Amino acid sequence: MKIKGITDIFFDLDHTLWDFDKNSALTFDKIFKMNNVPVDLNNFLQHYEPINLKYWKLYREEKIDKKSLRYGRLNEAFTAINFTAGDALINQLSEDYITHLSTFSHLFENTFEILDYLKYNYSLHIITNGFGEVQQGKMKNSNITHYFKTVTNSESVGVKKPNPKIFNHALKVANTSVNKALMIGDNFEADILGAINIGMDAILFDVKNQSKNNGVKQINNLIHLKKYL
Structure with a gap:
């Protein structure tokens, strides 16, 4: 009607x-290669995608700020796949992700x-x-x-x-x-x-x-x- x-x-x-999901996956593939991060992309994304949604809900509800969202979602996803990533790497990936995400256009x-x-x-x-x-x-x-x-x-x-x-x-x-x-x-x-x-x-x-x-x-x-x- x-x-x-x-x-x-x-x-x-x-x-x-x-x-978002397609472009985000392509972004992670790119920045993991740039930073020599030896993780299985599909395994990472399987954990990251629901974690990201959880963090965006917290951000939407004013419970966390932008910086906490960008760091926390990556840190929790790496923890979930038992990959040890220090603060320096997480912060670098966070910056690279924002830099390259909008270059994909699906x-x-x-x-x-x-x-x-x-x-x-x-x-x-x-x-x-x-x-x-x-x-x-x-x-x-x-x-x-x-x-x-x-x-x-x-x-x-x-x-x-x-x-x-x-x-x-x-x-x-x-x-x-x-x-x-x-x-x-x-x-x-x-x-x-x-x-x-x-x-x-x-x-x-x-x-x-x-x-x-x-x-x-x-x-x-x-x-x-x-x-x-």
């Missing part, structure tokens, strides 16, 4: 348009197709909890910057999704209202509940079909947005 009255669409970036299937479809009838925007300097690089190198009229990141606002302040700030910058806006993202707590709690409509992007019976509109391929828009 088509959603009526929408003029502005807000996308999350990581895990929604930009394929997007989810049909990203360009759906953005080209939507741009004629809607104003498009980004709301992200990611670090500002990294997110801009991701968008530029993925060649999607030109689709979006505004980009709101948590560092510039001082709060993170699902805090209503970041959504209200994004609406103000976009010069639109909550009843004309739609949020699309992969994180049920940060993107979907965050939007719903201020009265904004939302669509969950669940590429792995892991979310069931949550009572919200959801898709597993971006092209399926045509069903609603």
Whole structure:
């Protein structure tokens, strides 16, 4: 069923348009080789990916800062695979990861197709909890910057999704209202509940079909947005 009255669409970036897991894996492969880190990449990623999500949840909830996130996720992942990495190596890898992450540019299937479809009838925007300097690089190198009229990141606002302040700030910058806006993202707590709690409509992007019976509109391929828009 088509959603009526929408003029502005807000996308999350990581895990929604930009394929974070694929690009992150390529980044680790590169920086491990650069720093001669003798670990099995697949084994590392199997442990790192859920650890990273845990640390981002802590960061989103204001329980840790950026530095703690960057160090802690690596330290815990190396501990989980029984690899001894000193502080110097972890700090170097942390810096190298941020430096090289945005140089990879894999997007989810049909990203360009759906953005080209939507741009004629809607104003498009980004709301992200990611670090500002990294997110801009991701968008530029993925060649999607030109689709979006505004980009709101948590560092510039001082709060993170699902805090209503970041959504209200994004609406103000976009010069639109909550009843004309739609949020699309992969994180049920940060993107979907965050939007719903201020009265904004939302669509969950669940590429792995892991979310069931949550009572919200959801898709597993971006092209399926045509069903609603």
